[in-house]
Amino acid sequence: MQQSDAEGRQRMERQQPEALPGDSGRRPSGPGGGSGGAGAHDGTPGEPGPPGGGLFTEADAEKQRGLRRMKTVATGLLVFVGVVYALATWAEHRGAGAWAGYVAAAAEAGMVGALADWFAVTALFRHPLGLPIPHTAIIPTKKDQLGRSLGDFVGENFLSEEVVRRKLGSVRPGSRIGTWLAQPQNADRVTSELATAVRGGLRVLRDADVQAVVGEAVIRQVAGQEISPGLGRLLERTVADGGHHRTVDLVCARAHDWLVRHRESVMDAVVGGAPGWTPRFVDRKVGDRVYRELLRFVTEMRDVPDHPARAALDRFLDDFAQQLQHDPDTRARVERLKTDLLNRPELQDLIATAWANLRAMIITAAEDERSALRLRARAALLSLGARLATDARLQDKLDRWTADAVIHVVSGYRGEITSLITDTVASWDAAHTSRKIELHIGRDLQFIRLNGTIIGALAGLVIHTVTQLLSG
Structure with missing residues (x-):
């Protein structure tokens, strides 16, 4: 010691x-x-x-x-x-x-x-x-007074709108940024920095917070708008364009395959619904006839595009589309169904799962230098740099945007900027x-x-x- x-x-x-x-x-x-x-x-x-x-x-x-x-x-x-x-x-x-x-x-x-x-x-x-x-x-x-004078001097001579515009006009940031970004090594650097920022930001975000924010935004957006007219218009256009035909084909094919594999299930359903006083063999005959007719009907719907049942289905869907748009009872029922779905906990689970998958996908893509996301980002930066380096109109537009943004910050926060000087000097x-x-x-x-x-x-x-x- x-x-x-x-x-x-x-x-x-x-x-x-x-x-x-x-x-x-x-x-x-x-x-x-x-x-x-x-x-x-x-x-x-x-x-x-x-x-x-x-x-x-x-x-x-x-x-x-x-x-x-x-x-x-x-x-x-x-x-x-x-x-x-x-x-x-x-x-x-x-x-x-x-x-x-x-x-x-x-x-x-x-x-x-x-x-x-x-x-x-x-x-x-x-x-x-x-x-x-x-x-x-x-x-x-006179320390504090000197600090205030220095802050006023900086504010009047370095942060005025005329000085900022004149300086940025001589710098020409659009042309400089374009020339700099057009070089592959600089585009690689910016891409790497962006990837690092994205990874850091996504890792900082808590899943529960994102889920709550997204869930609230989705519920508020969907609950505040009536979806029935939109669904009706979508269904109407789909039927008019024949976009539902592939779905009908798929349903008919799957129904045919199911009937072929489950003949006994259909027979048991028919027999089980028959009256108790009818003989057993009659019930079996009726069940077999019903099964064969049902199989024939489904097979014809599958194989015949102009089957009358398909036309009836088209008319039904078109009528339902009109009801979704104009029938008050149908619209009210759809709204009640929407409310029930929004209040179900499964919706929050779906949002959480979707966010977790999306975050994992973005983080993985950001970490991989050869991922499609980073390659596309690099190509976009190179393209933007090449355009900025040669396109005078784009340069002027970026120069104006930059000047307006800087002047907005300087004009709105000049007092806070100069107070950094005065407050710092005052604290010494x-x-x-x-x-x-x-x-x-x-x-x-x-x-x-x-x-x-x-x-x-x-x-x-x-x-x-x-x-x-x-x-x-």
Whole structure:
């Protein structure tokens, strides 16, 4: 345990920022302790301050080392011009000559420029010297306002309808998508991704939920519509076109085969229905005659297309079709039968079985790269890509659809999109945010201090020179 604690302390020490010369033993002052935010430390030029709360990565540590080096350079230049100013002033008082005045004026202006730019850079992230000077520590104190301004800027300049249309018009998504899809490897990739999505979606769906949704949809759809007129029209067209003839042929053939195999069953049925006072042999004679007549009738219906019974059946079906469409009693009976069927549990079992079979079939086809489903999907994508790549009218149509869809999303959800920026910035810790921003741009800001020192020195030299010329 002691060894683990020692290793943990060593890791923490390695993650601590390196101290500048002169920083040892000095603790940051002001509220926030070592947070690096407003009032986190005294803001002495060149002092980076400890990192704020939160996790700093290795990249942040590298940026911190670079920031510290640039602060050291800028502060070193300030110290250098201060030393030069002191020496030049001393030399001037000792009668070294006019050159000492020029050097002193340049060094003095360089110090003023360096201090002014140090104050400006430091005021972005903290109170200089820990003093609560107004309009300093801008980033920590104005963090939420900056987030709202950034969100407004993005909304006005990136999410406006004009910008979106102009950008999409220059991109020409229809042509690009077509050219990309026309390549077989890209079509294979899209097909594979679609298959993965289909498999994942079907596996996530629960059978009970799908069964309930489909069952409810089917029952609501069927129960809300009267089916009798539709069935009547279907039957009427079927009879008129002779579409029922094959069914009649099948029934007659099966009835003939059944009679041939079950002669005794027919005989027993006739004999069993005869009066008890008739002799047994008479009943058998009557049964045999009935069987032979029935077999002859069925055989003639099977073999003779123009049999009178077939014509009678056609008339019966046509009359029944008219009754289904126009007879109130028949329609009411059909509706009652429909309601009874919808309320039977077997219907839900049928839906569940059909869904299970359909899902298994789709999943199997999606997993098989050579299945007809995936091959057809790939061919459709290639065909669509080829058309998009060459058909200018289709490209324009897709471009308009894409622009309309994007603009609909942007117009309807612009507030939600920009609120992602503002809410995210608002949720950040002020001190940590300030420190992170300083790590990313602070190194470049130190060049302002360097430039301020150099430009200030040059400006001071020019002003002193002009003053000497005018006074002479």
